[in-house]
Amino acid sequence: MRGGDQHGYAAVEVDEHAHPEGPQASGQYGSLDQWKFTEQGSVKQLSRDGSVHVTDEVFNSASHLMAAMFSILGTAILVSGASAQGAPWKIVSFAIYGLSLVSLFAASTLHHSIDSSPRVEETLRMVDYLAIYPLIAGTLTPLCLVFFHGTTLGWSFFGVAWALAITGMVLTATHFRKVPKWWSMTFYVTLGWLGAFLSIPLYAKVHSGGLSLLALGGVFYTVGGVVFSVETPNPVPGKFGFHEIWHIFVILGAALHWCLMFLYVLPWHYSPASGGG
Numbered sequence: 001m002r003g004g005d006q007h008g009y010a011a012v013e014v015d016e017h018a019h020p021e022g023p024q025a026s027g028q029y030g031s032l033d034q035w036k037f038t039e040q041g042s043v044k045q046l047s048r049d050g051s052v053h054v055t056d057e058v059f060n061s062a063s064h065l066m067a068a069m070f071s072i073l074g075t076a077i078l079v080s081g082a083s084a085q086g087a088p089w090k091i092v093s094f095a096i097y098g099l100s101l102v103s104l105f106a107a108s109t110l111h112h113s114i115d116s117s118p119r120v121e122e123t124l125r126m127v128d129y130l131a132i133y134p135l136i137a138g139t140l141t142p143l144c145l146v147f148f149h150g151t152t153l154g155w156s157f158f159g160v161a162w163a164l165a166i167t168g169m170v171l172t173a174t175h176f177r178k179v180p181k182w183w184s185m186t187f188y189v190t191l192g193w194l195g196a197f198l199s200i201p202l203y204a205k206v207h208s209g210g211l212s213l214l215a216l217g218g219v220f221y222t223v224g225g226v227v228f229s230v231e232t233p234n235p236v237p238g239k240f241g242f243h244e245i246w247h248i249f250v251i252l253g254a255a256l257h258w259c260l261m262f263l264y265v266l267p268w269h270y271s272p273a274s275g276g277g
Contacts, residue, residue, distance in 0.1 A: 061113035063247045068105035093142035100138025107131040126176045137165035142265045185225045210264040217256035224249025
């Protein structure tokens with residue numbers, strides 16, 4: 001749905017047997033599938049994220065559409081820069097990272113912009129949630145395959161990150177209606193901070209500047225995830241709330257991690273003294 005001013009909506013309980021097409025939602029609100037919102041006498045769905053807080057999907061769609069476009073540009077810059085260096089591992093790593101970044105924002109844009117049947121919207125919401133996992137593993141990929149190229153440490157972290165990401169995707173896809181929001185966010189945050197275990201060996205390569213970008217990006221993602229989970233604050237109900245704040249924090253986190261790629265990973269040159277990277 002395109003959420004409008006929250007004051008223009010009224011929550012009403014809907015007989016799920018009389019309206020079998022009603023959306024399913026899970027999480028801290030229990031059986032949200034029994035609740036919809038009405039406007040001028042017509043029944044409308046909850047917000048597309050399954051929340052009781054109706055949001056303005058125009059901002060959610062536009063913000064991540066712009067982010068998707070900048071992600072395409074950012075990926076082109078990284079891949080073309082790596083190509084100019086003749087560095088195949090950088091090319092592959094940046095391609096994986098860029099594809100995961102573009103996919104995340106593209107999936108989010110489709111989720112928030114397409115107004116369709118409950119089944120289609122639920123599918124788009126699931127794809128949106130699934131796209132978070134490869135972005136996390138995709139962000140770690142250049143760190144593992146460039147800085148720690150050809151090392152046991154690099155391949156081990158690469159394998160663990162993608163194994164956990166794939167596991168999360170499978171669990172989410174097969175139990176989408178049953179998985180509560182807090183569980184998904186806990187998995188995302190835990191997987192995202194896996195990179196902290198690389199902080200000591202990374203320091204020798206990127207020093208405090210690079211580690212600060214990595215950590216601060218993680219902080220933005222984490223704080224945004226907490227806001228998304230607790231669904232507060234909602235400064236302007238129905239127009240600008242927790243979901244819009246979540247989108248902004250995701251964009252900021254992604255921007256900082258792209259700066260890490262551009263300023264530190266792209267210029268890195270392989271040498272025997274660099275420990276394989």
